[in-house]
Amino acid sequence: MQKLKVFNNAQGTDVDTVKLAVSGDAEAFSYLYEQNVTRIYNYIFYRIGSGADAEDLTARVFHRAFGHIEKYQEKGVPFTAWLYRIAHNLTANWYRDTRRRKEVSLEDHTDLPHQSELPERELEKTQEKEVLLNAIRRLPPDRQQLILLKYLEDLSNGEIAVIMGKTEGAIKSLYHRSLIALREQVMEISGTGELNEIKD
Amino acid sequence: MTTNGMEQAGSKGLWGLEEKLSSLLEPVTPGPEFVDALRLKLTQSPSVILETGKKKVIWMVAAAGMVTGALLVWLLHRKRDND
Numbered sequence: 001m002q003k004l005k006v007f008n009n010a011q012g013t014d015v016d017t018v019k020l021a022v023s024g025d026a027e028a029f030s031y032l033y034e035q036n037v038t039r040i041y042n043y044i045f046y047r048i049g050s051g052a053d054a055e056d057l058t059a060r061v062f063h064r065a066f067g068h069i070e071k072y073q074e075k076g077v078p079f080t081a082w083l084y085r086i087a088h089n090l091t092a093n094w095y096r097d098t099r100r101r102k103e104v105s106l107e108d109h110t111d112l113p114h115q116s117e118l119p120e121r122e123l124e125k126t127q128e129k130e131v132l133l134n135a136i137r138r139l140p141p142d143r144q145q146l147i148l149l150k151y152l153e154d155l156s157n158g159e160i161a162v163i164m165g166k167t168e169g170a171i172k173s174l175y176h177r178s179l180i181a182l183r184e185q186v187m188e189i190s191g192t193g194e195l196n197e198i199k200d
Numbered sequence: 201m202t203t204n205g206m207e208q209a210g211s212k213g214l215w216g217l218e219e220k221l222s223s224l225l226e227p228v229t230p231g232p233e234f235v236d237a238l239r240l241k242l243t244q245s246p247s248v249i250l251e252t253g254k255k256k257v258i259w260m261v262a263a264a265g266m267v268t269g270a271l272l273v274w275l276l277h278r279k280r281d282n283d
Binding site: 029147 | 220221225229230231234235238
C-alpha cells in the first residue's frame with residue numbers, strides 16, 4: 001500500500017472548505033472527512049493497536065472536530081494538523097481512562113492473517129513488526145507521535161513541527177533522541193536488540 | 201527509504217532502525233462500513249458531541265448521591281430528636 005500524503009491541499013482550500021462546513025454545507029463536511037479519515041484512523045490504530053478502539057476514537061475525533069469546527073482558526077495550522085492534535089489528545093485520554101497500556105498483538109488486526117497461516121518469511125516479518133510496534137508504544141506519547149507521523153505519513157520535520165507545535169530544530173533533536181530510545185526498547189523486548197534482516 | 205529518513209544519525213540510520221521503520225510501518229485501511237456509517241452520522245448531525253453525555257451522567261449521579269446523603273442525615277437527626 002502506498003504511504004499516505006498529508007498537506008497536499010493548499011491551506012486556502014482548507015480554510016474555504018472549513019468555512020463552508022461551519023455554515024452547514026454537508027458536501028464540505030464530507031470532503032474534509034474523506035480527506036482525513038484514513039490518516040487519523042491509521043495514526044490512532046498504530047498508537048493503541050486495536051481496530052475496534054481505533055474506530056471508536058476516530059469517530060470521537062471527528063465528532064469533536066465537527067462539533068467545534070467554528071473554533072478552528074487558520075493561523076498557519078492546516079485543518080489536518082488540527083485533527084492530529086485532537087487525535088493525540090484523545091489517545092492520551094484513552095490511555096489515562098482505560099489504564100491499559102498493555103502490549104497488543106498485531107494479530108488483533110483483521111487485515112493480518114493468523115501467524116500459523118503465514119509462510120516463514122512473512123511470519124518473521126510479522127514478528128519483527130510486533131516487536132517494533134511494542135517498542136514504539138513504550139515510548140512517551142510525543143515520541144510515538146513523531147515516529148508515526150514521519151514513517152506512516154512520510155511527513156517532513158517542518159510539517160511535523162506544525163502538528164506538534166514545536167520548531168523544526170526541536171523536532172530534529174527529538175527525532176534523534178526518539179530513535180535512540182526506540183533502539184533501547186527493541187533491545188529490551190527482543191533480548192538481542194537485533195531486528196532480523198528482511199530479505200525481499 | 202523515505203526522503204526524510206536518513207538525514208541524520210550517521211551510523212547507518214541508527215543501526216538500520218530507520219530502514220526497518222520505513223519497511224514495516226505500512227498504512228492500514230479502516231473498514232468501509234465504519235467509514236460510511238461515520239460519514240452518515242457526521243453529515244446528519246454535525247453538532248453532536250458524544251463525550252459530553254458521559255460527563256453529564258457522572259455529574260447527575262454525584263448530585264443525586266449528595267442529595268440522598270443529605271436527606272438521610274436529616275432524617276436520622278430528626279428521628280433522634282423525636283426519640
